[in-house]
Amino acid sequence: MPPEDNHRVDVHLDKLLTKRGLTLTELADRVGITLANLSVLKNGRARAIRFSTLTALCHELECQPGDLFTVRPPT
Amino acid sequence: MGFIERLRKPDWLQEMQTTLTFVLVVIAVLGGLTVIPLVTGDSLVAQVPTRAVAGVAGASGDLRPGVVIDPHGTVDVLVRNPDAGQVVDKALISMPTYLVTVTVLVLLLGVLRRARRDNPFLPATVRRLRVIAVVVLVGGQLAFTIETVAAMDLSARVTNKHMGTIFDVTPVGIWLLLGFGFFAIAEVVNRGRAMRAELDSVI
Numbered sequence: 635m636p637p638e639d640n641h642r643v644d645v646h647l648d649k650l651l652t653k654r655g656l657t658l659t660e661l662a663d664r665v666g667i668t669l670a671n672l673s674v675l676k677n678g679r680a681r682a683i684r685f686s687t688l689t690a691l692c693h694e695l696e697c698q699p700g701d702l703f704t705v706r707p708p709t
Numbered sequence: 710m711g712f713i714e715r716l717r718k719p720d721w722l723q724e725m726q727t728t729l730t731f732v733l734v735v736i737a738v739l740g741g742l743t744v745i746p747l748v749t750g751d752s753l754v755a756q757v758p759t760r761a762v763a764g765v766a767g768a769s770g771d772l773r774p775g776v777v778i779d780p781h782g783t784v785d786v787l788v789r790n791p792d793a794g795q796v797v798d799k800a801l802i803s804m805p806t807y808l809v810t811v812t813v814l815v816l817l818l819g820v821l822r823r824a825r826r827d828n829p830f831l832p833a834t835v836r837r838l839r840v841i842a843v844v845v846l847v848g849g850q851l852a853f854t855i856e857t858v859a860a861m862d863l864s865a866r867v868t869n870k871h872m873g874t875i876f877d878v879t880p881v882g883i884w885l886l887l888g889f890g891f892f893a894i895a896e897v898v899n900r901g902r903a904m905r906a907e908l909d910s911v912i
Contacts, residue, residue: 667912675912682911 642706647676648703650695665690735813740807744800753791753799755900756783756860761868788867794864801859806880809844816841831904833848841886845849849884 646672651661661670674680690701693703726831747753759782761764778784788795820837823829857876 671912674910680910680912681907684911687912 644704664694722825729818752789754785755863755867757864757868759784798859798863802856805855809852830905835899842891846888853880889894
């Protein structure tokens with residue numbers, strides 16, 4: 635069984651949504667994932683993301699993965 | 710799916726479900742065939758030690774030279790017009806295992822049906838498999854105990870206090886193995902459930 639992962643990944647979905655003038659619901663519809671899952675991602679509670687989902691998000695938000703995620707330095 | 714297609718790509722859950730249903734029907738029929746004569750019949754067969762029957766132990770009859778009836782074994786005897794106690798004993802010699810087996814098969818059929826219909830890696834599936842394991846472990850040992858005591862009691866009732874039955878502990882081992890087997894399968898499914906939960910958290 636894999637160990638519990640405490641990640642240091644910050645998700646900048648809110649900023650990008652505001653920039654593109656999209657709501658979470660609209661983005662979820664366009665990307666093809668549920669609003670619940672997108673909320674989980676936005677709040678940093680996701681454990682992993684599929685490349686296909688990442689591609690779709692970056693396409694809709696017109697960004698790169700590095701714009702969407704940053705890794706905090708260790709404390 | 711056509712018949713040929715089914716032969717090439719069997720759905721083992723479906724095959725097992727069909728087989729279990731068939732076995733349950735057969736067992737129900739056999740159970741009925743066992744119980745009905747007990748209730749309506751005027752005789753029953755009991756096992757007694759050979760030493761309880763004069764002239765049998767060590768006898769050879771039509772057996773080849775050097776072959777005799779085992780003096781430490783048992784023989785089947787016909788009990789005419791058995792009393793209620795003897796009938797109850799006879800029923801208790803086979804019904805417990807029959808009941809445990811039917812219960813387990815019905816529970817297993819339920820698990821298979823749900824596994825085919827939904828996602829099999831659910832907490833409920835793990836729970837049901839563990840219930841089956843407990844039924845097998847506890848029910849099996851209980852059945853063995855009841856059947857052994859009933860066999861000994863029946864032998865005592867039809868002879869002059871000769872308590873005799875071959876004390877075969879094989880069923881104890883079989884029930885234990887089956888019980889632990891179901892617990893192991895439940896654990897495998899439980900790990901699958903955990904992995905599935907992990908996968909479900911992938912966005």
